[in-house]
Amino acid sequence: MGEFKVHRVRFFDYMPSAIRSMAFNSHTERLAVARADGAVEIFNFADNYFQEKVIAGRDGRSIEALCWVGCRLFSAGLDGEITEYDLENLRPRYSIEAYGGPIWTISGNSEGTLLAAGCEDGTVKMFEVLEDRIQFQRNLSRQKGRIISLSWHPSGAQIAAGMMDMIRIFDSETGHATHRLLVDRGVGASKSREVVVWSVACLNDHTIISGDSAGKVQIWDGLTGTLIRTHLVTKWDVLVLAVSQDESSVIAGTSEGTIVQFQFISSTVGQQDKLWVRTRTFKNHSHDVRALVHTDSAVISGGMDTQLVVRPLLDKVEKNTQESALRKIAFPHRNLVSCAKKAGLLLFQFPDHLELWRLGESDRNETFPVKTRTPGESLPVKRKPEKLIQLKTKGEDHICCSALSPCGSWLSYATVAAVRLYRLQISSNNISIQKVSKLPRELKSVHQLCFSSDSCRLFASSSFSSVVVVALDQTDCKYLHTLKHKSGSRQPIHILSPSEDGQWLATANTDCEIHVFNLRKMKLHCSVPAYSSCPTAVSIHPTTGNLVSVHADQQIFEFSLKQKEYSEWSRQLQRQGLHPLWLQRDTPVTSIAFNPNNPAHIMLHDVFMFCIIDQSLPLPEAKTKFYNQMILRSLPEPQRLRESHAFKTCKNFQHLLSVNLLEDLSLVVVERPLVDIVAQLPAPVRQKKFAT
Amino acid sequence: MMSLPWDPTERDNMANKQRGEGTSVEKKAENKKGADDFNLALDSSDDEAPEEVTFEDSKARAVESLKLALDTARREKELLKEKRRKRQEFFQEQKVCLTFFSCIINISFLYKLGANFYAITGSYTVSTVTDRGQSDYQRQAAEDFIQSRLYGPGSCRSSNNEMLSLQNKTRADKSAAVQFVKKDWGAFKNTINEPQTML
Numbered sequence: 001m002g003e004f005k006v007h008r009v010r011f012f013d014y015m016p017s018a019i020r021s022m023a024f025n026s027h028t029e030r031l032a033v034a035r036a037d038g039a040v041e042i043f044n045f046a047d048n049y050f051q052e053k054v055i056a057g058r059d060g061r062s063i064e065a066l067c068w069v070g071c072r073l074f075s076a077g078l079d080g081e082i083t084e085y086d087l088e089n090l091r092p093r094y095s096i097e098a099y100g101g102p103i104w105t106i107s108g109n110s111e112g113t114l115l116a117a118g119c120e121d122g123t124v125k126m127f128e129v130l131e132d133r134i135q136f137q138r139n140l141s142r143q144k145g146r147i148i149s150l151s152w153h154p155s156g157a158q159i160a161a162g163m164m165d166m167i168r169i170f171d172s173e174t175g176h177a178t179h180r181l182l183v184d185r186g187v188g189a190s191k192s193r194e195v196v197v198w199s200v201a202c203l204n205d206h207t208i209i210s211g212d213s214a215g216k217v218q219i220w221d222g223l224t225g226t227l228i229r230t231h232l233v234t235k236w237d238v239l240v241l242a243v244s245q246d247e248s249s250v251i252a253g254t255s256e257g258t259i260v261q262f263q264f265i266s267s268t269v270g271q272q273d274k275l276w277v278r279t280r281t282f283k284n285h286s287h288d289v290r291a292l293v294h295t296d297s298a299v300i301s302g303g304m305d306t307q308l309v310v311r312p313l314l315d316k317v318e319k320n321t322q323e324s325a326l327r328k329i330a331f332p333h334r335n336l337v338s339c340a341k342k343a344g345l346l347l348f349q350f351p352d353h354l355e356l357w358r359l360g361e362s363d364r365n366e367t368f369p370v371k372t373r374t375p376g377e378s379l380p381v382k383r384k385p386e387k388l389i390q391l392k393t394k395g396e397d398h399i400c401c402s403a404l405s406p407c408g409s410w411l412s413y414a415t416v417a418a419v420r421l422y423r424l425q426i427s428s429n430n431i432s433i434q435k436v437s438k439l440p441r442e443l444k445s446v447h448q449l450c451f452s453s454d455s456c457r458l459f460a461s462s463s464f465s466s467v468v469v470v471a472l473d474q475t476d477c478k479y480l481h482t483l484k485h486k487s488g489s490r491q492p493i494h495i496l497s498p499s500e501d502g503q504w505l506a507t508a509n510t511d512c513e514i515h516v517f518n519l520r521k522m523k524l525h526c527s528v529p530a531y532s533s534c535p536t537a538v539s540i541h542p543t544t545g546n547l548v549s550v551h552a553d554q555q556i557f558e559f560s561l562k563q564k565e566y567s568e569w570s571r572q573l574q575r576q577g578l579h580p581l582w583l584q585r586d587t588p589v590t591s592i593a594f595n596p597n598n599p600a601h602i603m604l605h606d607v608f609m610f611c612i613i614d615q616s617l618p619l620p621e622a623k624t625k626f627y628n629q630m631i632l633r634s635l636p637e638p639q640r641l642r643e644s645h646a647f648k649t650c651k652n653f654q655h656l657l658s659v660n661l662l663e664d665l666s667l668v669v670v671e672r673p674l675v676d677i678v679a680q681l682p683a684p685v686r687q688k689k690f691a692t
Numbered sequence: 693m694m695s696l697p698w699d700p701t702e703r704d705n706m707a708n709k710q711r712g713e714g715t716s717v718e719k720k721a722e723n724k725k726g727a728d729d730f731n732l733a734l735d736s737s738d739d740e741a742p743e744e745v746t747f748e749d750s751k752a753r754a755v756e757s758l759k760l761a762l763d764t765a766r767r768e769k770e771l772l773k774e775k776r777r778k779r780q781e782f783f784q785e786q787k788v789c790l791t792f793f794s795c796i797i798n799i800s801f802l803y804k805l806g807a808n809f810y811a812i813t814g815s816y817t818v819s820t821v822t823d824r825g826q827s828d829y830q831r832q833a834a835e836d837f838i839q840s841r842l843y844g845p846g847s848c849r850s851s852n853n854e855m856l857s858l859q860n861k862t863r864a865d866k867s868a869a870v871q872f873v874k875k876d877w878g879a880f881k882n883t884i885n886e887p888q889t890m891l
Binding site: 060062078079080101102104120189190193196213235236237255286288675678679680681682683684685686687689 | 827828830831833834835841842843846847848849850851852853854855856858862870
């Protein structure tokens with residue numbers, strides 16, 4: 001059915017950035033995640049934890065805290081600025097200087113009217129949240145020592161600040177510090193070092209909970225300023241705290257990678273006297289936990305090991321269901337690899353540079369055709385893969401998106417500030433790259449880039465959910481048209497997929513809309529009926545002209561562009577339903593490809609598997625064995641056909657960042673094993689294990 | 693030359709004899725005088741033993757005086773530090789003001805319109821000086837603070853190689869220690885952002 005020569009690529013040194021801070025918006029169910037390189041990612045928790053949006057970072061921007069005020073997202077960092085983000089255009093809206101030195105923390109009050117920033121110079125600065133900006137209001141009384149953490153009392157009347165060796169409670173009305181809670185230093189060698197109160201939380205009943213660098217979680221009475229209880233949870237630091245909405249549970253993240261839960265319960269059932277008791281410990285991470293969110297049903301954590309972990313609490317969700325499964329998001333939900341199918345080139349996108357590689361070759365003059373080779377056999381590499389170009393960005397902004405034309409002669413990338421286009425000339429012994437200097441001014445605020453299959457057009461998704469089309473000539477580029485849809489959505493377009501014949505352009509935005517444009521007439525052709533889950537991959541079949549889309553909830557649809565309705569195969573798939581094992585996969589499909597030799601095949605992949613859907617074979621039923629390739633191989637030929645079903649999956653390659661089919665019908669599989677990423681993380685704590 | 697607290701005996705006078713008559717006479721006179729003096733002094737407290745100063749007392753007094761000296765030195769140092777800090781802050785504030793409001797304006801005529809409004813006529817060039825040096829320095833210092841707290845001395849850190857190898861050895865299907873493909877992986881990294889080249 002499918003024999004392919006596979007280029008296994010492991011030279012993409014993709015390194016994710018550590019998670020520094022998180023903030024959850026319970027109204028929209030969006031989680032904002034700030035990374036150490038200044039990037040901000042938005043995950044949609046209502047749509048299978050799909051990474052909807054990524055705002056690229058910037059050199060020198062280091063985010064220490066994130067905060068939602070209503071539907072607005074703010075961040076603050078060591079560069080001393082508070083930034084508000086434009087989530088429709090995926091860029092910072094503006095930044096203002098706080099003039100307090102590096103900012104360690106920001107927190108909004110429950111009314112959403114004030115934003116407090118804790119600064120290096122010992123001031124807590126209050127900013128008024130206005131409709132289109134924030135404005136400095138006043139400083140609270142200045143302290144001797146940096147303000148590391150802040151927490152508002154739910155009423156907004158007090159604010160607790162974690163500092164060095166102490167916690168200060170301020171009256172937010174007068175600005176005066178009313179209480180000073182002294183925090184004990186560690187024992188032994190750490191007694192000479194100041195203890196850092198990394199996190200504080202203020203509860204409604206004026207209880208204050210603090211986590212510090214001596215490894216303690218302390219419970220204080222905020223009215224009298226006295227210590228109620230101390231829990232020593234770790235030898236290292238307690239870096240972050242999070243409180244549940246109903247204030248019955250507090251979680252603490254440590255440098256060991258553990259998360260300790262405390263619950264406000266009575267020690268004996270039926271009694272009224274409740275106190276904070278240490279209950280569960282989760283070991284979700286191998287490195288320090290620096291960000292935590294406590295939702296009603298789950299514990300969400302992230303830290304130096306760069307993975308986002310969602311741990312549902314088993315007393316809040318039904319056991320042994322999809323909902324109760326542990327989720328680890330370790331890889332991006334979008335493609336960072338572009339492939340020039342005709343030229344055998346790969347473009348790797350890093351935050352601050354691009355790498356262009358030429359694929360290697362095995363024996364060109366093969367005496368044995370592919371069919372007689374045994375599956376899994378390694379072919380000797382005659383010419384090694386070669387890095388042709390390393391292109392560093394100009395300026396401090398990181399790369400949002402990049403694209404390589406199928407013929408390999410055009411390369412483009414975009415940052416929040418600019419779009420750059422380069423002409424490439426690659427021959428066997430010479431490489432030249434030339435920047436196209438005068439670009440159309442319509443090419444700005446670009447979120448996604450894509451070349452047409454004949455390399456004559458460049459498509460760029462821009463603001464207000466529009467697509468800019470430019471024509472490419474030998475050496476320059478001319479603006480042609482801006483494609484707009486009529487749905488009124490302003491959400492950014494994250495998928496662009498032109499058809500092979502150059503007639504159609506399929507686009508998808510984060511409002512879950514798929515619009516198809518007719519490129520010959522330069523206008524909207526049709527919109528796929530609305531579906532509640534965001535598309536993660538969209539592609540148009542070269543021969544049938546059907547649009548295939550895969551969504552965040554793992555559903556697959558096939559829509560006929562000619563008839564403007566779902567295809568018969570798609571309806572049958574919906575009637576029968578997808579196999580449970582397919583629906584339980586927790587990583588999205590990020591690209592779809594088709595085989596010119598076999599029109600019935602749809603090739604998909606996610607991080608853990610590569611799959612070919614054969615539309616000519618029967619769909620698997622719920623009780624059929626889904627992963628059946630090994631079994632089929634052991635069966636004799638006639639029986640094999642009877643037992644086959646449409647979904648043929650291969651788990652040989654992991655972790656997959658990209659799968660592409662070249663013009664010569666060989667597959668390019670870009671893998672990034674997780675252990676290679678872990679190898680380059682910062683040092684974990686030294687755990688002493690018995691008998692090692 | 694110490695005079696003897698008792699009447700000089702023959703033996704004591706031997707030294708004088710060895711020195712010669714002249715001197716010894718003088719010396720004797722001296723001695724006698726000194727001795728007399730001493731005797732006078734001793735007369736009053738002849739029968740009493742010399743004042744007993746206990747070791748603890750003298751030690752306490754010595755410690756006290758030392759502490760006093762250290763205290764004064766420390767106070768002076770603190771005062772100096774405070775003065776220096778205040779001066780530094782004052783300069784920094786000035787600098788911030790200067791960098792933010794730094795405009796080079798060549799004006800030919802400036803007239804007042806209202807309470808706080810001025811109009812500038814004539815030709816002028818305005819350029820603002822953006823000095824990021826101060827904030828970069830502060831940002832670096834803050835990053836160094838986190839770095840030293842999490843990865844500095846006393847942080848008890850291991851390496852990724854060791855962690856992964858331990859995982860290999862303690863899981864159900866035990867396997868060998870991890871050997872990284874590239875030599876610089878898994879090196880003892882104690883920085884958050886940049887890899888270290890050591891080990």
